[in-house]
Amino acid sequence: MQNSQNNILNDIEAIGKIPAVAHILEIVCNITGMGFSAVARVTSDKWIACEVKDSINFGLVTGGELKLETTICNEIRQHQNPVIIDDVATDLHFSHHQTPKMYGFRSYISMPIILKNGDFFGTLCAIDPSPAKVNTPSTISTFRMFADLIAFHLDAVEQLAASEEKLQQELETAVLREQFIAILGHDLRNPLNAISSSAQLLDRLNHEDRSHRLVNIIRDSSYRINGLIENMLDFASGRLGGGISISLNQDENLEKILIQVVDEMQAVWPDRNIKLNFDFQSPVIADGKRVAQLFSNLLGNALNYSPPESTIEVTAFSNAKEFNLFVANEGKKIPDAAMERLFQPFSRGEVEPNQKGLGLGLYIASEIANAHGGELSVSSTDDKTCFTLIIPTNDSSK
Known part of the structure; x- marks a missing residue:
């Protein structure tokens, strides 16, 4: 009534x-x-x-x-x-x-x-x-x-x-978005940084094998959590905001950036073999930090989905036309059904129990490629999976 x-x-x-x-x-x-x-x-x-x-x-x-x-x-x-x-x-x-x-x-x-x-x-x-x-x-x-x-x-x-009700809902969503991003960017990172720093300190103070293994577990977990936070931050900004932003720099030293990412990954997976083949003949206008993030996602994906004894092959070169990056790993073929949605958020292929994540890494990598006016693609056979990044060498994407 x-x-x-x-x-x-x-x-x-x-x-x-x-x-x-x-x-x-x-x-x-x-x-x-x-x-x-x-x-x-x-x-x-x-x-x-x-x-x-x-x-x-x-x-x-x-x-x-x-x-x-x-x-x-x-x-x-x-x-x-x-x-x-x-x-x-x-x-x-x-x-x-x-x-x-x-x-x-x-x-x-x-x-x-x-x-x-x-x-x-x-x-x-x-x-x-x-x-x-x-x-x-x-x-x-x-x-x-x-x-x-x-x-x-x-x-x-x-x-x-x-329309007014929808606008009010969008304003409320914007507030929640900012709170969400703040929590991810600040409140979660603070304890994570403390954990990572404490692990490094323990590794210096204690050289027992058992303690060293525990420290590596902590460091590995901290690294993976930080990757999740980075991906969720970019997903929140990309889907709820104005898309993933990039800051193009003239003559970005991508070779140095890629090697730095490999070194960081090697510290987490010290027993894995990563083979590099670089040939940079032309300067590249790009956002180095974003390219590093993209490469980190691809390399981490390759390490997670390949046999421990296998070799990850990373090939990168630039010419007057474009910059190319290939990350190839041995392992199972990606199913056709998974291939269709591989670059969509919250979508992953078949995973083993120890292969955990949100399924955002490849989506974020694809969005970074798009922001550069480039493209990220994948091919997969029974023996090998290869992710290929191609972006223009200059700023013609703008």
Whole structure:
């Protein structure tokens, strides 16, 4: 019952937000010579005046209610056709109707207001205690035009309200996004940095083999957690913000950057063999930190999904046209179904129990490639999987 009442109040408010309604009611009275006009909200159990023009002291004001069963609008709600009466006294159907007698009118016109979605809203109506010539094509077409205009404005008001609600939700989402990114970027990184620093300190102070193994486990876990945080930060910025941003630098020393990433990975996987083949003949305009992040994701992926005794092959070269990077590893073929969604977020191929992650690494790497105007692709056979990055050597992507 409370919801129904709230809906009625919202409908009255919606009509009140349409400045044209007051002018429409005044025009209706002027062209018909009738003294009372109104926009009525008619439901299955209520007749409510949303806006009123009253020069005959009918006594009904905005928000006023008539008993539904006593109104002709109740019948219009059911058949959704207009009702037009020049003079009740000479009208065959309404001369003995209860409504004209109850409310003391002789002329009457009421046009249904049908919303864009087909719902019946109510009526645009007018009455007068004297006869009036209203059953004419021009008057009927004018009322129909005004009813359609009111319906149009009601739809516009509803759409505006929906847009405002959506905007408010987006603002709330933006606040949550900023809080989420802050938690990832600050609150999680602080204890992670403490763990990583403590592991390094323990490694220096204690040289026992068992302690050394435990320190390596801590360091490895810290490295993987940091990678997860980086990927989630970029995912949040890319999907909830304006996309992954890059800062292009002239003549970026990508060879040095790639070697640094390999050294960091080698510290985490000291027993793995990584073979490098570099040939940089032309300078590359790129975001070095982003390329390092992309390469770290690809190399980490290769280390995770290849046999421990195998060799990871990293090939990189640049020429006057483009920069190429290949990261190849032995291992199982990536299934065709997984290949189709490999660069989508939260999507990973078949994994072993120790291969954990969120499935964001390859998505982030692909987005970094796109931001450079390049492309990241993959090929996979029964023997080898190879990820290929190609980006323009210059800034033609901009």
